[in-house]
Amino acid sequence: MKKAVYKKPAAFFESFDRRPGPIKTNMHYCPGCGHGILHKLIAEALSDLDMQNNTVMVWPVGCSVFGYYYFDVAGISVPHGRAPAVATGIIRAKPECNVISYQGDGDLGAIGLNELIQAANRGENMAVLFVNNGIYGMTGGQMAPTTLPNQKTLTSPYGRDVNTEGYPLKVCEMVAALDSPIYVERVALDNPVNIRKARAALRKALGYMKEKKGFSLVEFLSACPVNLKLSAEDSDKWIKEKMIPYFSLAKYKDIASERLPKVHAEPVFDRKSVEDILFPEEPAGDIETKTNLPSDFMLKIKCAGFGGQGILSLGLIIAEAAHQQGFEVTWLPSYGPEMRGGTANCAVIISSKNIPSPLVEEADILLVFSQQSIDKFSPQVAKGGTMIYDENNVSKCPPPKNARAVYSLNASELAKNLGDVRTANTIMLGALSNLVPQIQRAAFISAIRKNFAGKEKIIALNLEAFEKGETIISSKITTEKTCSQNE
Ligand SMILES: Cc1ncc(C[n+]2csc(CCOP(=O)(O)OP(=O)(O)O)c2C)c(N)n1
Ligand code: SF4
Ligand SMILES: [Mg+2]
Structure with missing residues (x-):
């Protein structure tokens, strides 16, 4: 029998020194939170697929805003909902990079929905990793576009009323309906079997991106025990019993084999003209220089x-x-x-x-x-x-x-x-x-x-x-x- 040896993936920092305060070994996520599980899957995949040195992680506003504490890869934190737009800029300027847009349901499904749909429709060569925990975790549990019917949140204390708030947004189904995206799958992070499937889906999306095949989205049904006011174990039960029946786990699209690698025109970057715009020369006037x-x-x-x-x-x-x-x-x-x-x-x-x-x-x-x-x-x-x-x-x-x-x-x-x-x-x-x-x-x-x-x-x-x-x-x-x- 083989002994399992825990080893921190190379794509994680050895010590999380960017994290303020005395704790440098643990993540800041609450116990049972899906973000921590997904971070580990991503770090392992980046190391195993040899992508650590040319990947840029684009971090959203939400509980995962501090992802840069953990990953030893290039990264950028962007305004709320803008991750796919910023990711597009990076891809156009540096097409050789792999660009991951990591987003929550508030970030991606509410304020940033347009950025997502436009990037998906352009078929940008990026992987969008979408953490659907059905709530605004970071701000204390307000209703999200993916909050379930009748689910109680801070802003829907009597439960989400579909008459007034509509039905939860099915992001995978919506993105898969577009012609450009190549790969769309919904997975869950609630038990070891599903986590293995999530691991495989993630690696598929990253692999397609490496081959420059275009736009992939993987949705991860995830727990936010703190805002569900449930234990970590009961939150996983909640994913199984409440979320999965509404958000079916399925591969909605996988057509990478039909597409050739994307080729963009060589980006033209003239440093001087950019600097002239950003830092125009100013007369010193009476200021000593x-x-x-x-x-x-x-x-x-x-x-x-x-x-x-x-x-x-x-x-x-x-x-x-x-x-x-x-x-x-x-x-x-x-x-x-x-x-x-x-x-x-x-x-x-x-x-x-x-x-x-x-x-x-x-x-x-x-x-x-x-x-x-x-x-x-x-x-x-x-x-x-x-x-x-x-x-x-x-x-x-x-x-x-x-x-x-x-x-x-x-x-x-x-x-x-x-x-x-x-x-x-x-x-x-x-x-x-x-x-x-x-x-x-x-x-x-x-x-x-x-x-x-x-x-x-x-x-x-x-x-x-x-x-x-x-x-x-x-x-x-x-x-x-x-x-x-x-x-
Ligand atoms: C422009 C702007 N609007 C609103 C906010 C407040 N805000 C911060 S995080 C967040 C939602 C986070 O929810 P989600 O994207 O689901 O991430 P989670 O924390 O659940 O992972 C909101 C509305 C903000 N920071 N900036
Ligand atoms: S509030 Fe929810 S989403 Fe945020 S870290 Fe805690 S469990 Fe995770
Ligand atoms: Mg959320």
Whole structure:
């Protein structure tokens, strides 16, 4: 008898170091979740089919958005529903690549249905791996296009009513009805026999893609125990007893043998013209440029608050100002899946040298606009760093243990008095400008103008807000108000 030896497939990272927090060996998926099972099947297939080095995984918005923590292959995370459109771009630019579009039912069947159907109808040479768990898993269990009749979800508390919400979307049947796709199959991840069939279907789709035969879609019926409020075992029973009777497991199409490998015209990629569009030369004006930069300068800034407060724009304007002066910059946004109203933060790094990583784990300067963000990020102020917070939205400022100075600013109230509460971020920018003498005032002004280009009234308002922030903080700097004084 052979002894089974567990070996991690080479297409997985040995250690999941991209995953934040102390756990680097396990995935972030809930116990019993189908994503984890499918990830393993994919990693094994990429290794066995020798596809690891020329595969690009396109990650959706949904629980699998963090797939890049695990796979040691090229990858890109894209906006909600856009995976087949981005995959198309990759295929057209680099036809030698294998491109996998990995999507959930909300991502593929709701917001992204058009992208899917158009890519399928064009017969793009991609494999779409569709995880149908009948629910929006990531956002806490709302009804999806594939939610079953009478299934209770957060947004269908009395069960899906087919009179008002229609019947569940049968994606395989719909895609198979198109002429272009070559392979469409529905499988399930509920028991070892079905998982073996899923493994075979996946390998078939990847194999066809490798042979450049065109568009394949494999749908994986999958469990989301957390949102079904069932144990992992009962979730598998639910797939068997509820999902499979509605979504038949079947091969809907397999016509690859009738098709010749796809050939696209050689892509024309002129780097210079792309760069000219993305980074047009700008007159330096009265901004001092590169030659006078400090030679060894790096500053890490974090801006944090709610979606809608202009947090990401604030970071962009800071980055733009530094960039105009000739610094290297990075800007890394991060926001909750729900965006508006949810938390939002961004990290900006300004440096006179190349920046190895855009992540900011310890901020030299933290700009905060909400209680939630101060609670979360104030421990991340670097030793000797500075924090400025909007006192109108913060009732309690826990003293950051490392900060050299903490300033409070009534930014929102001042912004309201100026006539638009949305200028609170620019007031904060003005305050920040006092702390970063390495970036000239002219560069900040120019970045504000660029951000609001064409909207003269808004520019004038924001320039006023900038000046407000500048003056207010300079008087505070002399008194060095600290957190403990504010409590
Ligand atoms: C443009 C946009 N709209 C809505 C959202 C909120 N959102 C995040 S994930 C998600 C649905 C995820 O469900 P699904 O695709 O089924 O993935 P699962 O988590 O179940 O695997 C939604 C609606 C968003 N992030 N962006
Ligand atoms: S919420 Fe559902 S889909 Fe998301 S990780 Fe948990 S079990 Fe999986
Ligand atoms: Mg889902």
